[in-house]
Amino acid sequence: MLKDISEWERIGFGGKSTLEKEELKSPDGLKYLIKYPRKFNQGVSWEDITELIAAEIGKILGLEMMRVEIVTRKGQRGCLLRNFVEEYDAMMAEEGGALLPSLAETYNELQQSSLKNIELIKAGFAMIEKFGYWESIKTEFIDMLLFDSLIGNQDRHPFNWQLLFFIEEGPIFSPIYDNGASLGFRFEDDQLMRKVLNAREMNKYIENTKIKAGLFEKKSVKAKDLLTFIQKRYPKEFTSSVTKLITFDMARYEEFIQSLDFLSDAQSVWLLHIISFRRRKILEWIGEEVEKNE
Structure with missing residues (x-):
């Protein structure tokens, strides 16, 4: 049974978002x-x-993630997220979308440009390399993009990552959050099973995966092209990220999925299949020998 938090105090409405949100205070x-x-x-x-x-x-990949729990509130199911700014005792937090415009014309021109595919990727990273905090967040940023490729995250725009600021440590990359627009979240059960049972359709779905790379608000690029670019541009950081993917503990993941009694049978089958399939495809894209990693 899901935890009921109907009695928790509402202290706000969560700001502008595509999802309905409430800010709450626990007992x-x-x-x-x-x-x-x-x-x-x-x-x-x-x-x-x-x-x-x-x-x-x-x-499971070893990344810092926002803590999430499925709960009910006043008869409605939702995901409960711990406020990580308070949890980490950060002095302040700034979203990438608030920080990158400090690059002024470069940022605005990129968001409005007609660039596509690999040229858009090159321009995006040429921009972020000028970002004052880039060297200190590069490793975590690239980890995030490989993670987004694995889950097929459609919504990693610049307002969906943050820096946390501390008096002594300075800025660090925040826990990764806002990952829900992924994993086939709009598919009904019959659509999920059709893809699971049709390798050609599944392969097409994976090959066409597009993500916003943490850089673009209204533009997307193919995950395959993005990973190929990062592999060449940042080989050290990319190798570290890929190692996390190679050692991904599928048994632990399967056990977690099987523990969720609120999933339909089709959702359970899909979630096990899509991560295994997408992981293999990513390793193929970057030239890893899949057989030795299974």
Whole structure:
């Protein structure tokens, strides 16, 4: 049974977002955010659940993730997120989308440009390399992009990552959050099973995966092209990220999926299949020998 937090105090509405949010305070005084899955006229969204599963995938990869729990509040299911600024006792936090415009014309021109595919990727990284904090966040940023490629995250725009600022340590990359627009979160059960049972359709789906690379607000690039570029441009950091993917503990992941009693049978089958399939494809894209890593 899911934890019911109907009695928790609401202290805010979570700001502008595509998802309905509430800022809450727990009975012991800790701050949280609850996000509810979007409601569409047609189709489904289980974006709260994919937020939870993506967080577990990130933890298995060894990444710093926002803490997520599925709960109910006043009869509505949602994902409960721990306020990591308070949890980490950070002095302040700034989203990438608030920091990158400090590059002024470069940032604005890129968002409005007609560049596509690899040229857009090159321009995006030429921009972020001028960002004052780039060297201190480069490793975590690249980890995040490989993680996004694994889960098929469609929404890693510059306002979906942050820096946390501390008096002594200075800026560090925040835990990774807002990962729900991933893992087929809009697919109904029949769509999930059709892809699982059709290798050609699944392969096409993976090959066409597009992500925003933490750089673009209204533009996307193919995950395959992005990873190929990063592999050449940042070989040291990329090798470290790929090692996390190679050693990904599928048994731990399978055990986690099987422990979730609120998933449909189709969702369970899909979630096990999509991560295994996408992991193999990424390793193929970057020239790793899949057989020795299975």
